[in-house]
Amino acid sequence: MDRIRVALVDDHHVVRRGVRAFLESFADISVVGEAASAEEAFEKLEPWQADVVLMDLLLPGGMDGISATQRLHELGEKPRVVALTAYMDDARVTAALRAGAIGYVRKDALPEVLLEAVRAAGRGQLFLDSFAAEAVLNDSGVGNELTPREREVLLLVARGMSNRQIADALTVGDETVKSHVTAVLGKLGLSQRGQVALWALKHGWVGLDELVE
Protein backbone atom coordinates (compact mmCIF):
# COMPACT_ATOMS: atom_id res chain seq x y z
CA MET A 1 0.00 0.00 0.00
CA ASP A 2 1.22 3.46 -0.86
CA ARG A 3 2.19 5.80 1.89
CA ILE A 4 -0.23 8.51 2.93
CA ARG A 5 0.83 11.79 1.36
CA VAL A 6 0.46 14.54 3.96
CA ALA A 7 0.84 18.30 3.58
CA LEU A 8 1.18 20.66 6.53
CA VAL A 9 -0.39 24.11 6.66
CA ASP A 10 0.60 26.08 9.76
CA ASP A 11 2.11 29.50 10.17
CA HIS A 12 4.52 28.27 12.82
CA HIS A 13 7.63 27.00 11.12
CA VAL A 14 8.87 25.34 14.29
CA VAL A 15 5.61 23.45 14.68
CA ARG A 16 5.66 22.36 11.04
CA ARG A 17 9.19 21.03 11.31
CA GLY A 18 8.33 19.27 14.53
CA VAL A 19 5.17 17.64 13.28
CA ARG A 20 7.00 16.66 10.11
CA ALA A 21 9.71 14.99 12.14
CA PHE A 22 7.11 13.18 14.16
CA LEU A 23 4.97 11.98 11.28
CA GLU A 24 7.89 10.92 9.10
CA SER A 25 9.06 8.56 11.80
CA PHE A 26 6.20 6.32 10.69
CA ALA A 27 6.70 4.23 7.61
CA ASP A 28 3.19 4.60 6.26
CA ILE A 29 3.28 8.38 6.13
CA SER A 30 5.13 10.76 3.86
CA VAL A 31 5.10 14.52 4.35
CA VAL A 32 5.07 15.96 0.85
CA GLY A 33 4.93 19.65 1.54
CA GLU A 34 4.45 22.59 3.86
CA ALA A 35 2.80 25.98 3.67
CA ALA A 36 2.69 28.87 6.10
CA SER A 37 -0.60 30.30 4.88
CA ALA A 38 -3.74 29.27 3.09
CA GLU A 39 -2.72 31.22 0.01
CA GLU A 40 0.62 29.44 -0.16
CA ALA A 41 -1.15 26.12 0.26
CA PHE A 42 -3.33 26.69 -2.78
CA GLU A 43 -0.32 27.68 -4.85
CA LYS A 44 1.46 24.45 -4.05
CA LEU A 45 -1.57 22.23 -4.21
CA GLU A 46 -0.81 20.76 -7.62
CA PRO A 47 2.71 19.44 -7.04
CA TRP A 48 1.81 18.10 -3.61
CA GLN A 49 -0.81 15.62 -4.77
CA ALA A 50 -1.57 15.23 -1.10
CA ASP A 51 -4.02 12.74 0.35
CA VAL A 52 -4.34 14.64 3.61
CA VAL A 53 -3.86 18.29 4.49
CA LEU A 54 -3.15 18.98 8.14
CA MET A 55 -4.55 22.45 8.58
CA ASP A 56 -4.14 24.91 11.40
CA LEU A 57 -7.33 26.90 11.60
CA LEU A 58 -5.66 29.99 12.98
CA LEU A 59 -3.79 31.36 10.01
CA PRO A 60 -2.42 34.79 9.24
CA GLY A 61 -3.24 36.63 6.08
CA GLY A 62 -6.45 36.97 4.21
CA MET A 63 -7.81 33.45 4.37
CA ASP A 64 -8.31 31.58 7.61
CA GLY A 65 -8.26 27.83 7.98
CA ILE A 66 -12.03 27.43 7.90
CA SER A 67 -12.34 29.21 4.56
CA ALA A 68 -9.39 27.26 3.19
CA THR A 69 -10.97 24.00 4.30
CA GLN A 70 -14.18 25.01 2.59
CA ARG A 71 -12.40 25.72 -0.68
CA LEU A 72 -10.36 22.51 -0.53
CA HIS A 73 -13.50 20.54 0.12
CA GLU A 74 -15.17 22.06 -2.92
CA LEU A 75 -12.31 20.84 -5.12
CA GLY A 76 -13.42 17.26 -4.72
CA GLU A 77 -12.44 14.09 -2.97
CA LYS A 78 -8.82 14.95 -2.28
CA PRO A 79 -7.06 16.28 -0.41
CA ARG A 80 -8.99 15.58 2.75
CA VAL A 81 -8.58 18.07 5.56
CA VAL A 82 -7.67 17.32 9.15
CA ALA A 83 -8.00 20.42 11.34
CA LEU A 84 -5.25 20.89 13.91
CA THR A 85 -5.75 23.78 16.24
CA ALA A 86 -4.59 25.11 19.57
CA TYR A 87 -7.80 26.36 21.05
CA MET A 88 -10.86 24.30 21.46
CA ASP A 89 -14.12 25.96 21.18
CA ASP A 90 -17.27 24.22 20.21
CA ALA A 91 -18.24 26.64 17.50
CA ARG A 92 -14.94 26.30 15.69
CA VAL A 93 -15.12 22.54 15.68
CA THR A 94 -18.52 22.46 14.09
CA ALA A 95 -17.55 25.25 11.72
CA ALA A 96 -14.58 23.18 10.54
CA LEU A 97 -16.71 20.09 10.08
CA ARG A 98 -19.35 22.05 8.22
CA ALA A 99 -16.57 23.35 5.99
CA GLY A 100 -15.69 19.77 5.10
CA ALA A 101 -12.94 18.75 7.50
CA ILE A 102 -12.79 15.00 7.96
CA GLY A 103 -10.81 15.16 11.17
CA TYR A 104 -10.22 17.46 14.13
CA VAL A 105 -7.35 17.25 16.58
CA ARG A 106 -6.23 19.62 19.29
CA LYS A 107 -2.59 20.52 19.60
CA ASP A 108 -2.64 19.37 23.19
CA ALA A 109 -3.93 15.94 22.25
CA LEU A 110 -1.62 12.95 22.43
CA PRO A 111 0.54 12.80 19.31
CA GLU A 112 -0.78 9.30 18.78
CA VAL A 113 -4.22 10.79 18.34
CA LEU A 114 -2.90 13.01 15.57
CA LEU A 115 -1.31 10.00 13.97
CA GLU A 116 -4.57 8.10 14.13
CA ALA A 117 -6.46 11.05 12.67
CA VAL A 118 -4.09 11.25 9.72
CA ARG A 119 -4.37 7.52 9.07
CA ALA A 120 -8.17 7.68 9.33
CA ALA A 121 -8.25 10.61 6.92
CA GLY A 122 -6.07 8.63 4.55
CA ARG A 123 -8.74 5.94 4.55
CA GLY A 124 -11.45 8.55 4.12
CA GLN A 125 -12.77 8.03 7.60
CA LEU A 126 -13.98 10.68 9.99
CA PHE A 127 -11.87 11.14 13.09
CA LEU A 128 -12.44 13.49 16.00
CA ASP A 129 -10.45 13.56 19.19
CA SER A 130 -12.47 13.14 22.35
CA PHE A 131 -12.70 16.86 23.00
CA ALA A 132 -13.87 17.57 19.49
CA ALA A 133 -16.48 14.85 19.67
CA GLU A 134 -17.78 16.35 22.87
CA ALA A 135 -17.77 19.79 21.30
CA VAL A 136 -20.08 18.62 18.55
CA LEU A 137 -22.54 17.49 21.17
CA ASN A 138 -22.19 20.65 23.22
CA ASP A 139 -22.46 23.03 20.36
CA SER A 140 -25.95 24.37 20.09
CA GLY A 141 -24.99 26.27 16.98
CA VAL A 142 -23.89 29.34 18.87
CA GLY A 143 -24.24 32.38 16.70
CA ASN A 144 -26.08 30.54 13.99
CA GLU A 145 -29.44 31.76 15.14
CA LEU A 146 -28.30 35.24 14.24
CA THR A 147 -29.75 36.79 11.12
CA PRO A 148 -27.37 38.03 8.42
CA ARG A 149 -27.97 41.63 9.38
CA GLU A 150 -27.38 40.84 13.01
CA ARG A 151 -24.07 39.21 12.12
CA GLU A 152 -23.04 42.38 10.30
CA VAL A 153 -23.91 44.45 13.32
CA LEU A 154 -22.11 41.97 15.58
CA LEU A 155 -18.84 42.47 13.75
CA LEU A 156 -19.10 46.24 13.88
CA VAL A 157 -19.99 46.22 17.56
CA ALA A 158 -17.01 43.98 18.20
CA ARG A 159 -14.80 46.59 16.56
CA GLY A 160 -15.87 49.07 19.18
CA MET A 161 -18.14 51.20 17.02
CA SER A 162 -21.02 53.11 18.59
CA ASN A 163 -24.60 52.66 17.49
CA ARG A 164 -24.40 55.96 15.67
CA GLN A 165 -21.25 54.96 13.79
CA ILE A 166 -22.75 51.61 12.83
CA ALA A 167 -25.89 53.37 11.66
CA ASP A 168 -23.80 55.55 9.35
CA ALA A 169 -21.78 52.60 8.11
CA LEU A 170 -24.91 50.66 7.21
CA THR A 171 -26.86 53.76 6.16
CA VAL A 172 -29.79 53.02 8.42
CA GLY A 173 -31.20 54.79 11.45
CA ASP A 174 -29.52 54.44 14.79
CA GLU A 175 -32.75 53.10 16.25
CA THR A 176 -32.51 50.24 13.84
CA VAL A 177 -29.01 49.46 14.96
CA LYS A 178 -30.20 49.54 18.54
CA SER A 179 -32.81 46.91 17.72
CA HIS A 180 -30.20 44.66 16.16
CA VAL A 181 -27.76 45.12 18.99
CA THR A 182 -30.46 44.29 21.51
CA ALA A 183 -31.33 41.18 19.51
CA VAL A 184 -27.68 40.15 19.31
CA LEU A 185 -27.08 40.63 23.01
CA GLY A 186 -30.22 38.66 23.80
CA LYS A 187 -29.38 35.75 21.50
CA LEU A 188 -25.80 35.61 22.73
CA GLY A 189 -26.73 35.86 26.39
CA LEU A 190 -24.65 38.98 26.95
CA SER A 191 -25.54 42.12 28.82
CA GLN A 192 -22.96 44.64 27.67
CA ARG A 193 -21.72 45.50 24.22
CA GLY A 194 -18.18 45.46 25.52
CA GLN A 195 -18.39 41.71 25.92
CA VAL A 196 -19.26 41.29 22.26
CA ALA A 197 -15.67 41.72 21.14
CA LEU A 198 -14.52 38.96 23.48
CA TRP A 199 -17.38 36.71 22.44
CA ALA A 200 -16.56 37.20 18.78
CA LEU A 201 -12.91 36.51 19.50
CA LYS A 202 -13.59 33.35 21.46
CA HIS A 203 -15.96 31.92 18.89
CA GLY A 204 -13.72 32.61 15.95
CA TRP A 205 -15.83 35.27 14.27
CA VAL A 206 -12.93 37.67 14.23
CA GLY A 207 -9.21 37.61 14.91
CA LEU A 208 -7.39 39.66 17.50
CA ASP A 209 -5.59 41.53 14.76
CA GLU A 210 -8.88 42.72 13.33
CA LEU A 211 -10.00 44.12 16.65
CA VAL A 212 -6.93 45.97 17.83
CA GLU A 213 -5.44 48.68 15.64
Place this chain on the structure above:
Amino acid sequence: MDRIRVALVDDHHVVRRGVRAFLESFADISVVGEAASAEEAFEKLEPWQADVVLMDLLLPGGMDGISATQRLHELGEKPRVVALTAYMDDARVTAALRAGAIGYVRKDALPEVLLEAVRAAGRGQLFLDSFAAEAVLNDSGVGNELTPREREVLLLVARGMSNRQIADALTVGDETVKSHVTAVLGKLGLSQRGQVALWALKHGWVGLDELVE
Protein backbone atom coordinates in the same frame (compact mmCIF):
# COMPACT_ATOMS: atom_id res chain seq x y z
CA MET B 1 31.47 17.97 25.70
CA ASP B 2 28.26 16.92 27.36
CA ARG B 3 25.05 17.25 25.50
CA ILE B 4 22.75 20.16 26.28
CA ARG B 5 19.94 18.93 28.53
CA VAL B 6 16.70 20.51 27.32
CA ALA B 7 13.24 20.39 28.90
CA LEU B 8 10.08 21.40 27.05
CA VAL B 9 7.18 23.25 28.65
CA ASP B 10 4.21 23.64 26.34
CA ASP B 11 0.57 22.76 26.76
CA HIS B 12 0.37 21.37 23.23
CA HIS B 13 1.39 17.75 23.34
CA VAL B 14 1.68 17.55 19.57
CA VAL B 15 4.03 20.50 19.52
CA ARG B 16 6.14 19.03 22.33
CA ARG B 17 6.52 15.74 20.54
CA GLY B 18 7.34 17.51 17.33
CA VAL B 19 9.94 19.83 18.80
CA ARG B 20 11.41 16.90 20.68
CA ALA B 21 11.73 14.92 17.48
CA PHE B 22 13.38 17.88 15.81
CA LEU B 23 15.86 18.70 18.57
CA GLU B 24 16.85 15.11 19.22
CA SER B 25 17.97 14.75 15.63
CA PHE B 26 20.99 16.78 16.67
CA ALA B 27 23.77 14.99 18.48
CA ASP B 28 24.62 17.80 20.88
CA ILE B 29 21.12 18.05 22.32
CA SER B 30 19.21 15.77 24.63
CA VAL B 31 15.57 16.35 25.56
CA VAL B 32 15.31 15.26 29.16
CA GLY B 33 11.69 16.01 29.93
CA GLU B 34 8.38 17.60 29.10
CA ALA B 35 5.66 19.40 31.00
CA ALA B 36 2.25 20.67 29.95
CA SER B 37 2.03 23.43 32.52
CA ALA B 38 4.21 25.60 34.70
CA GLU B 39 3.12 23.73 37.80
CA GLU B 40 4.08 20.40 36.27
CA ALA B 41 7.42 21.85 35.26
CA PHE B 42 8.30 22.82 38.82
CA GLU B 43 7.34 19.37 40.08
CA LYS B 44 9.70 17.71 37.64
CA LEU B 45 12.48 20.23 37.92
CA GLU B 46 14.70 18.12 40.18
CA PRO B 47 14.99 14.95 38.12
CA TRP B 48 15.39 16.89 34.90
CA GLN B 49 18.63 18.65 35.82
CA ALA B 50 18.04 20.63 32.67
CA ASP B 51 20.44 23.17 31.23
CA VAL B 52 17.77 24.84 29.15
CA VAL B 53 14.01 25.07 29.53
CA LEU B 54 12.12 25.81 26.34
CA MET B 55 9.07 27.61 27.63
CA ASP B 56 5.83 28.52 25.90
CA LEU B 57 4.65 31.76 27.43
CA LEU B 58 0.99 31.00 26.81
CA LEU B 59 0.20 28.34 29.36
CA PRO B 60 -3.06 27.15 30.87
CA GLY B 61 -3.59 26.93 34.59
CA GLY B 62 -2.65 29.30 37.35
CA MET B 63 0.86 30.22 36.31
CA ASP B 64 1.73 31.69 32.95
CA GLY B 65 5.07 31.39 31.23
CA ILE B 66 6.29 34.81 32.34
CA SER B 67 5.75 34.07 36.02
CA ALA B 68 7.30 30.64 35.61
CA THR B 69 10.34 32.18 33.95
CA GLN B 70 10.63 34.64 36.79
CA ARG B 71 10.57 31.87 39.38
CA LEU B 72 13.04 29.72 37.48
CA HIS B 73 15.35 32.67 37.16
CA GLU B 74 15.25 33.26 40.90
CA LEU B 75 16.41 29.70 41.51
CA GLY B 76 19.84 30.51 40.23
CA GLU B 77 22.02 29.93 37.22
CA LYS B 78 20.26 26.89 35.83
CA PRO B 79 18.08 26.07 34.12
CA ARG B 80 18.19 28.93 31.65
CA VAL B 81 14.93 29.80 29.95
CA VAL B 82 14.32 30.20 26.24
CA ALA B 83 10.87 31.60 25.53
CA LEU B 84 9.06 30.03 22.58
CA THR B 85 5.78 31.61 21.71
CA ALA B 86 3.29 31.90 18.90
CA TYR B 87 2.37 35.53 19.06
CA MET B 88 4.81 38.32 18.89
CA ASP B 89 4.07 41.43 20.73
CA ASP B 90 6.67 43.81 21.89
CA ALA B 91 5.49 43.99 25.47
CA ARG B 92 5.60 40.23 25.94
CA VAL B 93 9.13 40.00 24.63
CA THR B 94 10.44 42.57 27.05
CA ALA B 95 8.37 41.08 29.88
CA ALA B 96 9.98 37.70 29.25
CA LEU B 97 13.45 39.19 29.17
CA ARG B 98 12.80 41.17 32.35
CA ALA B 99 11.65 37.91 33.93
CA GLY B 100 15.03 36.42 33.14
CA ALA B 101 14.66 34.63 29.83
CA ILE B 102 17.95 34.29 28.00
CA GLY B 103 16.39 33.62 24.64
CA TYR B 104 13.26 34.38 22.68
CA VAL B 105 12.08 32.60 19.54
CA ARG B 106 8.82 32.79 17.67
CA LYS B 107 7.10 29.61 16.62
CA ASP B 108 7.06 30.84 13.05
CA ALA B 109 10.81 31.31 13.03
CA LEU B 110 13.01 28.93 11.10
CA PRO B 111 13.63 25.78 13.15
CA GLU B 112 17.32 26.44 12.74
CA VAL B 113 16.82 29.64 14.70
CA LEU B 114 15.33 27.66 17.54
CA LEU B 115 18.26 25.29 17.40
CA GLU B 116 20.68 28.18 17.56
CA ALA B 117 18.82 29.70 20.50
CA VAL B 118 19.01 26.45 22.44
CA ARG B 119 22.71 26.10 21.75
CA ALA B 120 23.33 29.72 22.74
CA ALA B 121 21.37 29.24 25.96
CA GLY B 122 23.43 26.15 26.67
CA ARG B 123 26.51 28.35 26.50
CA GLY B 124 24.81 30.98 28.64
CA GLN B 125 24.54 33.42 25.79
CA LEU B 126 21.62 35.67 25.01
CA PHE B 127 19.78 34.88 21.80
CA LEU B 128 16.85 36.72 20.25
CA ASP B 129 15.37 36.04 16.85
CA SER B 130 15.25 39.03 14.55
CA PHE B 131 11.64 39.86 15.41
CA ALA B 132 12.31 39.72 19.12
CA ALA B 133 15.34 41.93 18.79
CA GLU B 134 13.25 44.44 16.92
CA ALA B 135 10.55 44.20 19.55
CA VAL B 136 12.97 45.21 22.25
CA LEU B 137 13.70 48.36 20.34
CA ASN B 138 10.08 49.09 19.56
CA ASP B 139 8.78 48.55 23.03
CA SER B 140 8.36 51.82 24.81
CA GLY B 141 7.38 50.09 28.01
CA VAL B 142 3.67 50.13 27.26
CA GLY B 143 1.67 49.85 30.43
CA ASN B 144 4.65 50.41 32.68
CA GLU B 145 3.74 53.98 33.37
CA LEU B 146 0.67 52.71 35.19
CA THR B 147 0.67 52.87 38.96
CA PRO B 148 0.13 49.62 40.91
CA ARG B 149 -3.42 50.58 41.77
CA GLU B 150 -4.16 51.44 38.18
CA ARG B 151 -2.90 48.05 37.11
CA GLU B 152 -5.28 46.40 39.56
CA VAL B 153 -8.15 48.39 38.17
CA LEU B 154 -7.04 47.65 34.64
CA LEU B 155 -7.37 43.91 35.19
CA LEU B 156 -10.81 44.24 36.70
CA VAL B 157 -12.01 46.54 33.95
CA ALA B 158 -10.71 44.03 31.42
CA ARG B 159 -12.87 41.38 33.05
CA GLY B 160 -15.95 43.45 32.24
CA MET B 161 -16.68 44.67 35.74
CA SER B 162 -18.53 47.95 36.25
CA ASN B 163 -17.07 50.78 38.27
CA ARG B 164 -19.44 49.92 41.10
CA GLN B 165 -18.36 46.26 41.11
CA ILE B 166 -14.71 47.21 41.08
CA ALA B 167 -15.32 49.63 43.92
CA ASP B 168 -16.81 46.80 46.00
CA ALA B 169 -14.00 44.44 45.09
CA LEU B 170 -11.36 46.93 46.20
CA THR B 171 -13.46 48.31 49.05
CA VAL B 172 -13.11 51.89 47.93
CA GLY B 173 -15.60 54.42 46.64
CA ASP B 174 -16.85 54.23 43.09
CA GLU B 175 -15.63 57.76 42.50
CA THR B 176 -12.14 56.55 43.24
CA VAL B 177 -12.47 53.79 40.70
CA LYS B 178 -13.68 56.30 38.18
CA SER B 179 -10.54 58.35 38.69
CA HIS B 180 -8.34 55.32 38.16
CA VAL B 181 -10.24 54.21 35.09
CA THR B 182 -9.97 57.67 33.60
CA ALA B 183 -6.23 57.64 34.29
CA VAL B 184 -5.83 54.20 32.74
CA LEU B 185 -7.75 55.13 29.62
CA GLY B 186 -5.68 58.28 29.28
CA LYS B 187 -2.33 56.57 29.68
CA LEU B 188 -3.27 53.77 27.32
CA GLY B 189 -4.71 56.08 24.70
CA LEU B 190 -8.11 54.41 24.76
CA SER B 191 -11.53 56.01 24.82
CA GLN B 192 -13.84 53.20 25.88
CA ARG B 193 -13.53 50.70 28.68
CA GLY B 194 -14.57 47.97 26.28
CA GLN B 195 -11.24 48.34 24.52
CA VAL B 196 -9.36 47.69 27.74
CA ALA B 197 -10.00 43.94 27.57
CA LEU B 198 -8.58 43.79 24.07
CA TRP B 199 -5.62 45.92 25.03
CA ALA B 200 -4.83 43.72 28.00
CA LEU B 201 -5.15 40.66 25.82
CA LYS B 202 -2.87 42.00 23.12
CA HIS B 203 -0.19 43.11 25.54
CA GLY B 204 -0.14 39.91 27.51
CA TRP B 205 -1.62 41.20 30.75
CA VAL B 206 -4.31 38.56 30.73
CA GLY B 207 -5.21 35.44 28.77
CA LEU B 208 -8.36 34.88 26.78
CA ASP B 209 -9.44 32.19 29.21
CA GLU B 210 -9.37 34.63 32.09
CA LEU B 211 -11.63 37.04 30.29
CA VAL B 212 -14.37 34.81 29.00
CA GLU B 213 -16.44 32.76 31.41
Place this chain on the structure above:
DNA sequence: CAGAAATTCCCCTGCGCGGGGGATGTCCGC
Protein backbone atom coordinates in the same frame (compact mmCIF):
# COMPACT_ATOMS: atom_id res chain seq x y z
C1' DC C 1 -52.30 33.50 -0.66
C1' DA C 2 -51.27 33.34 4.34
C1' DG C 3 -48.05 33.41 7.75
C1' DA C 4 -43.45 33.83 9.47
C1' DA C 5 -39.21 35.95 9.57
C1' DA C 6 -36.34 39.81 8.78
C1' DT C 7 -35.52 44.63 8.59
C1' DT C 8 -36.65 49.04 9.45
C1' DC C 9 -38.04 52.82 12.62
C1' DC C 10 -40.20 54.98 16.86
C1' DC C 11 -41.12 56.14 22.11
C1' DC C 12 -39.68 56.12 26.97
C1' DT C 13 -36.87 55.32 31.21
C1' DG C 14 -32.86 55.09 33.93
C1' DC C 15 -28.23 54.12 34.68
C1' DG C 16 -23.36 53.71 33.40
C1' DC C 17 -19.71 56.11 31.99
C1' DG C 18 -16.29 59.57 29.86
C1' DG C 19 -14.53 64.30 30.50
C1' DG C 20 -14.09 68.38 32.97
C1' DG C 21 -13.13 70.46 37.11
C1' DG C 22 -11.02 70.11 42.28
C1' DA C 23 -9.77 68.63 47.27
C1' DT C 24 -7.51 65.96 50.83
C1' DG C 25 -3.95 63.11 53.07
C1' DT C 26 0.25 60.09 52.84
C1' DC C 27 4.69 58.77 51.67
C1' DC C 28 9.10 59.18 49.49
C1' DG C 29 13.18 61.47 47.81
C1' DC C 30 15.95 65.46 46.89
Place this chain on the structure above:
DNA sequence: GCGGACATCCCCCGCGCAGGGGAATTTCTG
Protein backbone atom coordinates in the same frame (compact mmCIF):
# COMPACT_ATOMS: atom_id res chain seq x y z
C1' DG D 1 10.93 71.09 54.32
C1' DC D 2 9.07 71.09 49.94
C1' DG D 3 7.74 69.16 45.72
C1' DG D 4 5.86 65.22 43.40
C1' DA D 5 3.61 60.94 42.89
C1' DC D 6 -0.12 58.33 44.57
C1' DA D 7 -4.60 57.19 46.35
C1' DT D 8 -8.76 58.62 47.92
C1' DC D 9 -13.20 61.08 47.38
C1' DC D 10 -16.38 64.89 45.55
C1' DC D 11 -19.37 67.66 41.92
C1' DC D 12 -21.32 68.57 37.28
C1' DC D 13 -22.59 67.66 32.54
C1' DG D 14 -24.16 65.08 28.68
C1' DC D 15 -24.08 61.18 25.84
C1' DG D 16 -24.41 56.27 25.02
C1' DC D 17 -26.76 52.43 25.81
C1' DA D 18 -29.70 48.49 27.83
C1' DG D 19 -34.47 47.22 28.39
C1' DG D 20 -39.21 47.79 27.96
C1' DG D 21 -42.77 48.66 24.96
C1' DG D 22 -44.89 48.86 19.64
C1' DA D 23 -45.39 49.01 14.52
C1' DA D 24 -44.60 49.21 9.44
C1' DT D 25 -42.36 47.18 5.52
C1' DT D 26 -40.36 43.69 2.60
C1' DT D 27 -38.92 38.95 1.77
C1' DC D 28 -39.12 34.34 2.19
C1' DT D 29 -41.68 30.10 2.79
C1' DG D 30 -45.18 26.83 3.17
